[in-house]
Amino acid sequence: MKLLEKVIAEKGEIIGNDIVKVDMFLNHQIDIHLLQEIGKEFRRLFTEDINKIVTIEASGIGVACIAAQYFDVPVVFAKKGNHRNVGNDIYSGEVFSFTKGITTKIGISKRYLTKDDKILIIDDFLANGGAVKGLIGIAEQAGAAVQGIGIVIEKGFQPGGNELRKAGYHLESLAIINSIENGRITFG
Amino acid sequence: MKLLEKVIAEKGEIIGNDIVKVDMFLNHQIDIHLLQEIGKEFRRLFTEDINKIVTIEASGIGVACIAAQYFDVPVVFAKKGNHRNVGNDIYSGEVFSFTKGITTKIGISKRYLTKDDKILIIDDFLANGGAVKGLIGIAEQAGAAVQGIGIVIEKGFQPGGNELRKAGYHLESLAIINSIENGRITFG
Numbered sequence: 001m002k003l004l005e006k007v008i009a010e011k012g013e014i015i016g017n018d019i020v021k022v023d024m025f026l027n028h029q030i031d032i033h034l035l036q037e038i039g040k041e042f043r044r045l046f047t048e049d050i051n052k053i054v055t056i057e058a059s060g061i062g063v064a065c066i067a068a069q070y071f072d073v074p075v076v077f078a079k080k081g082n083h084r085n086v087g088n089d090i091y092s093g094e095v096f097s098f099t100k101g102i103t104t105k106i107g108i109s110k111r112y113l114t115k116d117d118k119i120l121i122i123d124d125f126l127a128n129g130g131a132v133k134g135l136i137g138i139a140e141q142a143g144a145a146v147q148g149i150g151i152v153i154e155k156g157f158q159p160g161g162n163e164l165r166k167a168g169y170h171l172e173s174l175a176i177i178n179s180i181e182n183g184r185i186t187f188g
Numbered sequence: 189m190k191l192l193e194k195v196i197a198e199k200g201e202i203i204g205n206d207i208v209k210v211d212m213f214l215n216h217q218i219d220i221h222l223l224q225e226i227g228k229e230f231r232r233l234f235t236e237d238i239n240k241i242v243t244i245e246a247s248g249i250g251v252a253c254i255a256a257q258y259f260d261v262p263v264v265f266a267k268k269g270n271h272r273n274v275g276n277d278i279y280s281g282e283v284f285s286f287t288k289g290i291t292t293k294i295g296i297s298k299r300y301l302t303k304d305d306k307i308l309i310i311d312d313f314l315a316n317g318g319a320v321k322g323l324i325g326i327a328e329q330a331g332a333a334v335q336g337i338g339i340v341i342e343k344g345f346q347p348g349g350n351e352l353r354k355a356g357y358h359l360e361s362l363a364i365i366n367s368i369e370n371g372r373i374t375f376g
Contacts, residue, residue, distance in 0.1 A: 058245035
């Protein structure tokens with residue numbers, strides 16, 4: 001998605017050779033117009049039968065909600081941590097974050113994901129794929145069908161994306177960063 | 189907002205005399221059509237000059253992003269916890285949650301909130317007001333003007349809302365729950 005690559009190149013803040021901070025438009029401050037274009041692009045790319053968008057808190061929620069308008073479906077977001085007031089009535093998984101070096105529990109109530117659901121997983125970033133794999137695990141527990149995976153920015157030099165494609169998932173990343181060298185980003 | 193009261197009465201799950209779970213349409217599964225109506229209602233109620241919507245992760249993000257479309261402004265959400273990659277360049281505060289019995293640190297990067305900002309604070313719930321007061325504290329540090337506070341559901345039998353009104357803030361709650369007794373909700 002050319003518009004997205006342009007915004008990343010112009011506004012993204014490069015740190016070393018593997019981090020691009022995009023908190024000025026995607027995951028701290030949020031450019032709603034850009035999210036609308038992202039939502040429309042996901043709608044164009046995923047023609048599968050989809051009745052629900054599934055994401056994970058926190059920064060996936062904005063993208064998922066704006067995109068859901070174009071699919072005309074509800075959003076369900078996985079919660080992080082131990083949620084006593086969700087009770088034991090949840091499907092749960094674990095997500096290891098290489099960035100933070102920690103494992104986080106995630107969960108979705110059994111009420112909001114069932115074998116009848118045909119879901120599109122949406123998230124803002126894909127690197128090693130921990131969050132998406134955690135959501136796939138939860139979908140498997142529920143018997144829900146993962147119809148597609150929509151990612152805003154994929155780090156192509158990390159393995160998550162290719163592992164998911166090899167596993168047969170319809171994965172679409174709107175921008176794929178192939179490398180960051182000497183302060184320059186190359187897109188795939 | 190009659191539509192919202194209707195949805196709460198029909199779908200909200202009452203627990204004891206002080207909790208209404210609304211995770212089937214607001215803060216776990218999200219009804220996007222309802223959020224659109226909520227966003228339009230906030231737009232109608234706040235005629236102040238507003239250039240940014242400020243909320244707090246996680247469940248405020250969906251409401252804030254959908255509403256931001258009608259105001260045509262960006263969203264900034266406060267992050268919870270210690271965020272090392274935000275650095276020390278943040279305005280921070282603390283939020284005590286009576287529900288969870290814990291204090292959480294929140295922060296917004298100094299880049300995304302300044303003395304030129306005229307903000308609308310949006311959140312899904314208001315009870316004791318800890319989250320909103322934490323955001324007001326951050327706005328004060330930044331010198332930003334709090335033009336309004338938009339809440340989806342206020343628990344009128346808890347003190348946060350009236351404290352904020354007495355302090356002079358333009359607070360609008362789309363549904364105010366005055367009491368929960370014998371499984372019935374009375375709205376204010």
